[in-house]
Amino acid sequence: MQYKKYNNVKTIFNKISYKYDFLNNLLSLGLHKLWKRKLVNLLQPIDGENWADLCCGTGDLSFLIYKKILPTGSVTGIDNAREILELAKQKSKIIGHKLIKWEMKDILEIDHNKQKFDGICISYGLRNLVNVEKGMETMFNLLNEKGRAGCLDFNHSRENSISDLFQKIYLRLIVVPISRIFQLSNEYSYIEDSIKNYPDGDKLISIAKKVGFRKVSYLTLFFRQMGILILEK
Numbered sequence: 001m002q003y004k005k006y007n008n009v010k011t012i013f014n015k016i017s018y019k020y021d022f023l024n025n026l027l028s029l030g031l032h033k034l035w036k037r038k039l040v041n042l043l044q045p046i047d048g049e050n051w052a053d054l055c056c057g058t059g060d061l062s063f064l065i066y067k068k069i070l071p072t073g074s075v076t077g078i079d080n081a082r083e084i085l086e087l088a089k090q091k092s093k094i095i096g097h098k099l100i101k102w103e104m105k106d107i108l109e110i111d112h113n114k115q116k117f118d119g120i121c122i123s124y125g126l127r128n129l130v131n132v133e134k135g136m137e138t139m140f141n142l143l144n145e146k147g148r149a150g151c152l153d154f155n156h157s158r159e160n161s162i163s164d165l166f167q168k169i170y171l172r173l174i175v176v177p178i179s180r181i182f183q184l185s186n187e188y189s190y191i192e193d194s195i196k197n198y199p200d201g202d203k204l205i206s207i208a209k210k211v212g213f214r215k216v217s218y219l220t221l222f223f224r225q226m227g228i229l230i231l232e233k
């Protein structure tokens, strides 16, 4: 499957952008919001800190972090798909969050000599990068000394385990058929392959340690369907 080719990923997210929030809420029954809140609570952003939401999409994590770093901190939401980022900007205007900066960039091409953050979060983004290790290196380089980061994504379960079977059933019998109603089944059917190519928790931990993170932990959520990786520099 060629989904990881740079332009394909960008094309997919530009194409699904107009239904992204709606389908996310429907397909997870709103649970993605709880998982994102869990990630932010584990990371504990505080007033005055400077945070980045990488692969920010429509900006859910940016908005959650923003509430924690007020009144003197900052949040930068970064994504390389113009149309999905446009939705984040529009939501930001409606909510009145004027202080979040939005940048259209490939996160693997950010110049870490020019930008540094106290904290980084990324949800459902690392799995979509052409190279997960490079993504983690980018996070490491973008963090200030003692900075911390957290990644939320699908958990890659052991092949044929109950959670793996549950995930396949959910993706094949719920996600793809529902997205078909909106003519987006091709775009949503890539998820199963992307999880297969995404490292499991142990592997994510070993990549993070190799990249240089001092403290690394991984926890699973919702019957091992989702995973959160917490990294400290």
Ligand SMILES: C[S@@+](CC[C@H](N)C(=O)[O-])C[C@H]1O[C@@H](n2cnc3c(N)ncnc32)[C@H](O)[C@@H]1O
Pocket (backbone or CB within 6 Å): 009, 010, 013, 054, 055, 056, 057, 058, 059, 060, 061, 078, 079, 080, 081, 084, 105, 106, 107, 108, 122, 123, 124, 125, 128, 129, 130
């Ligand atoms: C599944 S969405 C997640 C969006 C949001 N973080 C969320 O949890 O709802 C993945 C996002 O990653 C972005 N993305 C993928 N590869 C990227 C890259 N190399 N640089 C920047 N953004 C990227 C896509 O455009 C898309 O908006």
